[in-house]
Amino acid sequence: MFTQNYECEVTQIMNNLPENSADFSETENTAEVLEILMDFTETLFYNFKTTDIFQKAFEQIAAYLQICKATVWRYTGTRIQSVISLYETGVPVDDKTQIEEKQMHAATGDHFIYRLYRCGNAPALTHTQRRVLEHVFKTLHTYLNRQISFETAQYALTHDMVYRCLNTNGLNIELERYRNEGLDFREYATVFMNVCKFKTINTKIGFENGNKVLHHIVNYLKDLLDEEECFAHVGGDNFSLFLKQDTLDKKLQAIDGMSCDIMHEGMNHRLRINFNMGVFRIDTNEEDIPHYLENANIALGFAKQSETHNIVQFNQEKRTMYEFSKMLENSLIPALHNGDFQVYYQPKVELDSFCVTGAEALSRWFHNGSAIRPDSFIPIFERNGMIIQIDFHIFTQVCRTIRNWMDNGIAPVTVSVNFSKISLETSGFVNHLLRITEKYGVPSKYLEIEFTETCCMENEEKFNEILAQLKQAGFMASLDDFGKGYSSINMLKNMNFDILKLDRVFLTLDEERGRIILDSIVKMAQDLNIQIISEGVETLEQITYLKKLKCEKAQGYFFDQPLTAEDFTERLHNRYYTMQ
Ligand code: C2E
Ligand code: MG
Ligand code: MG
Numbered sequence: 001m002f003t004q005n006y007e008c009e010v011t012q013i014m015n016n017l018p019e020n021s022a023d024f025s026e027t028e029n030t031a032e033v034l035e036i037l038m039d040f041t042e043t044l045f046y047n048f049k050t051t052d053i054f055q056k057a058f059e060q061i062a063a064y065l066q067i068c069k070a071t072v073w074r075y076t077g078t079r080i081q082s083v084i085s086l087y088e089t090g091v092p093v094d095d096k097t098q099i100e101e102k103q104m105h106a107a108t109g110d111h112f113i114y115r116l117y118r119c120g121n122a123p124a125l126t127h128t129q130r131r132v133l134e135h136v137f138k139t140l141h142t143y144l145n146r147q148i149s150f151e152t153a154q155y156a157l158t159h160d161m162v163y164r165c166l167n168t169n170g171l172n173i174e175l176e177r178y179r180n181e182g183l184d185f186r187e188y189a190t191v192f193m194n195v196c197k198f199k200t201i202n203t204k205i206g207f208e209n210g211n212k213v214l215h216h217i218v219n220y221l222k223d224l225l226d227e228e229e230c231f232a233h234v235g236g237d238n239f240s241l242f243l244k245q246d247t248l249d250k251k252l253q254a255i256d257g258m259s260c261d262i263m264h265e266g267m268n269h270r271l272r273i274n275f276n277m278g279v280f281r282i283d284t285n286e287e288d289i290p291h292y293l294e295n296a297n298i299a300l301g302f303a304k305q306s307e308t309h310n311i312v313q314f315n316q317e318k319r320t321m322y323e324f325s326k327m328l329e330n331s332l333i334p335a336l337h338n339g340d341f342q343v344y345y346q347p348k349v350e351l352d353s354f355c356v357t358g359a360e361a362l363s364r365w366f367h368n369g370s371a372i373r374p375d376s377f378i379p380i381f382e383r384n385g386m387i388i389q390i391d392f393h394i395f396t397q398v399c400r401t402i403r404n405w406m407d408n409g410i411a412p413v414t415v416s417v418n419f420s421k422i423s424l425e426t427s428g429f430v431n432h433l434l435r436i437t438e439k440y441g442v443p444s445k446y447l448e449i450e451f452t453e454t455c456c457m458e459n460e461e462k463f464n465e466i467l468a469q470l471k472q473a474g475f476m477a478s479l480d481d482f483g484k485g486y487s488s489i490n491m492l493k494n495m496n497f498d499i500l501k502l503d504r505v506f507l508t509l510d511e512e513r514g515r516i517i518l519d520s521i522v523k524m525a526q527d528l529n530i531q532i533i534s535e536g537v538e539t540l541e542q543i544t545y546l547k548k549l550k551c552e553k554a555q556g557y558f559f560d561q562p563l564t565a566e567d568f569t570e571r572l573h574n575r576y577y578t579m580q
Contacts, residue, residue, distance in 0.1 A: 030128075036064050037132055044143045054140075058087035061136060065129055066122035069093060072144065073113040081110065086140070096120030102137040106145050108152070114140055160233040162211070163218045168240070168293075171232035175242060175289045178228065185282045185292070188229075189248050191241040192296040193255070193277040196310065198237035201271065205264045213273065216260040224254060240293055245281055252277060252311060276303040280314040298322045305379075325380045331367065332386055336393055340366050343397045344562035345415065347571060348533055348555045351547050354577040358414040360450070360555060361398045362562045363390060382422050391423040395433065398447070399440040401565050406442070410572050416448035416478060421455040430469040444474035448499065452480045456491055467496050481535075482521075489521075492528060500525050504536025504556070507545075515549070522549050540579070 039060040047053050058070055070087035073080060098118040105111045114137050118125075125133065155161070158170030166174060179185070195201070195213070202210035214237065221231045221239070231241040243251055260271045278299030282292055299314035301322065306312060335341055345359040365372040381387040395417045405412045426432060437444050449470060456463045456479075470477050478499035479491065483506050492500065506518055525532050534546050537556030546554055559577055 033064070033128060033132060036061055037135060040136065041139050044139060048146075054084075054086035055088070061132070062087065062089070065116070065125070065133060065136070066119045067116050068097075068119050069117040071115045072140070073115070074110055075113070076110050091119065093117055094120065098122060100125075100133055102134075104137070104141045106141075106148060108148060112141060112144065163214060163233050165218050165222070166230060166232035168232055168234045171230065171234075171240060171242070171293070172289050174230050175292075178242075179285075179289070183228065185285050187245055189243050189245050189279055189281045190292045190296040191243060191248075191252070191277055191279050192234075192293070192300040193239050193241070193275040194300060194304065195237040196274040196276055205262055205269065205271075209262050209264055212262055213260055213271065217258070217273065220258055221255070224251060240296065248279070248281075252279070256310065274310065276300060277311045278303050278314060279311060295319065305383075328367075328372075328377050328380055329384060329386070332381065332389070335365060335367065336389060341390065341393060341397075342366060343394055343401070343565060345401075345565065345568035346555055346562040347560050347568065348413075348416075348553055349559050349577060350553055351543060351551065354579070356413060356571055356575040356577075357553065358416065358448070359568060360416045360562075361394055361418070363394050364562075378420065382420055385422055387420045388423045388426055391417070391419050392432065392436070394418075395447075396436050399436055399442045401569075402442045402446050403440040405569065405572065410569065412442075412446045413572065414446050414448050414476060416450045416476075418450045418452075418480065419455070421452070421458070424451075424455055424463070424466060429466060430473055430475075433470075433475065434473055445476070448476035448478055450478050450480040450501065453482070453485055453488075453491060456495055460494065464495060471496065478533075489524065492524070492530065497530055499531045499533060502532060502534045502551070504534075507534070507536060507538075507542050511545075515545075518549050518551075522551055526550070 040057050043057040043060055044053060047056070050056070054070070058067060061067070067087065068089045068091035070085075072084050072086055074082045074084070097120050100116040100118065101113060103111055103113045116133070116136070158166060158173055160167045195217070198210065198213075201213060214233070217239065218233060221241070225231060225241075226244065226247075229241070229243050231239055234240050256275050256277065258273050260273055262269050262271055278296045278301065280292060280295035280299060295314045298318055299312045302318055303310055303312040312318075342364050344362045344364050346362060347356045348358040348360065349355065350357045363374050365374075365377060378387060378390075381390060398415050398417055402412045402415065423429070433447075433449075434444070437447065451463075467477055476498045477496075478501055479495070479497045480501045481503045482492075482500050484503040500521075502518070502521070506514055508514075509517065522532055531553070532551050533553040533555060534542075534551050535555050537543060537546070537554040537558045539558060542556075543554065543558065560571070563571065
């Protein structure tokens with residue numbers, strides 16, 4: 001029964017040949033063979049992406065080689081990925097079927113096994129037929145490789161190739177598709193999230209394991225999300241998600257704090273993975289898709305800054321603040337060039353004589369007619385690293401002013417300049433300062449560098465090295481805002497500061513407690529040979545109090561607000577304050 005059918009099919013194949021076809025098993029007509037081969041090849045290469053392309057191509061060549069079926073098996077390593085049927089005539093395969101097989105590797109590292117099934121009663125292949133067969137294998141392989149490259153390129157446009165999930169573009173396209181299908185976006189939320197301390201994870205368990213953590217997150221999300229929810233890996237340790245609002249809280253809870261087992265140095269480590277998350281509960285169907293994702297990203301920015309909340313909901317006020325920051329970021333470089341950044345000088349005064357002995361340089365940004373105080377822009381520029389430009393700009397302006405005093409016969413006073421911890425990361429920080437002082441011919445003893453405690457906390461050793469270099473170069477160094485944060489006495493003992501700037505918080509303490517604390521700080525500083533200056537002095541009572549404690553210097557509105565360079569220069573002509 002089977003044999004009969006089979007023979008019948010072979011006959012059909014033979015009958016389907018063009019009328020003038022030669023009996024190929026008998027004669028080898030080179031021109032015609034070539035023609036058939038060309039037809040086969042051209043069908044594949046000029047009809048790219050046609051659905052039944054292989055079927056059509058094999059119809060050109062099947063009779064010549066008596067092929068009744070063709071398949072290709074795709075393997076990754078030893079694992080089978082897929083079996084593709086290339087040609088089918090309906091002729092069943094049995095133990096008489098002759099199988100011609102060839103294995104070839106693809107550029108992706110996968111390998112393919114091509115199988116061509118020849119009718120059981122087909123005569124043995126002639127030499128020419130065998131060469132044609134070889135050519136068929138190679139043509140098929142070239143074609144498949146081209147198709148795979150094309151599909152890979154298509155996939156890469158919308159997917160992350162390492163983690164095998166959507167990328168930003170893919171997420172946009174997917175959400176656009178949901179929208180076209182009429183999904184009500186008001187039932188959904190977008191979430192932007194970022195792994196907390198991923199840098200530390202990478203440093204502690206290695207880059208490779210860091211990647212495994214990201215793989216774990218991707219797989220976890222794939223399992224957790226429902227249909228019509230989706231997510232994308234949007235680079236680094238960032239993910240954006242599109243989730244239903246009714247199960248949102250439950251899902252966010254499940255994601256934040258997920259655990260992941262990682263082998264490191266022969267030991268299994270169970271990591272708890274926490275996230276900063278920005279959440280936007282979509283409230284309108286009218287906006288563009290990128291707008292929904294951006295709102296969640298804006299909220300994420302706030303979550304990253306917050307010390308208490310790792311999940312932050314978007315609201316309009318946050319967008320306004322975000323736009324303000326962006327506006328400042330975009331205006332910074334032109335502002336530096338246009339001279340919109342000015343240095344104000346707040347006098348430092350000796351309490352015994354009321355004589356000006358120095359100043360602190362404070363930056364002011366004149367933007368659209370009003371002065372922006374540093375507290376509003378410094379956190380923004382610390383985050384994007386642009387603070388470095390501001391700090392060195394202010395330092396340069398100060399050197400220029402001191403040079404001016406020197407050129408005009410005004411005895412300079414030491415001016416302190418604030419430097420952010422971010423600026424300290426500049427390689428060759430002290431050399432950079434020296435290059436500027438040398439450019440203006442200003443002795444380094446006229447410059448003092450103010451650091452806040454956050455500069456010293458992260459890498460004590462490195463910071464001490466910078467302090468040593470500053471001293472070596474002749475600069476003074478002060479610890480600013482002592483008492484404002486978590487300042488520790490140890491910091492004073494372990495680090496070689498010249499000056500301690502007491503925050504004005506001490507002046508607000510109730511008299512008895514404040515006196516005890518201040519008294520011991522002043523004593524300790526004196527023992528350590530560190531000068532003390534009190535900031536934010538506003539009243540005569542405070543001055544009297546500080547003098548009693550033997551605090552030698554002060555700075556504050558009682559004497560002067562920060563002054564323009566011209567006004568401060570005027571002050572240097574008349575250095576003594578009189579008591580009102
Ligand atoms: P800071 O270094 O502690 O500067 C003292 C701040 O206290 C200044 O605020 C000053 O105007 C203010 N102040 C002075 N006397 C009084 C007073 O009697 N009462 C009160 N209530 N406040 C007084 P400003 O200029 O707004 O600066 C704030 C902070 O911004 C500074 O604190 C400093 O840490 C930072 N900063 C200023 N300019 C720069 C800069 O160029 N680079 C960096 N990295 N930070 C800067
Ligand atoms: Mg300061
Ligand atoms: Mg201060």
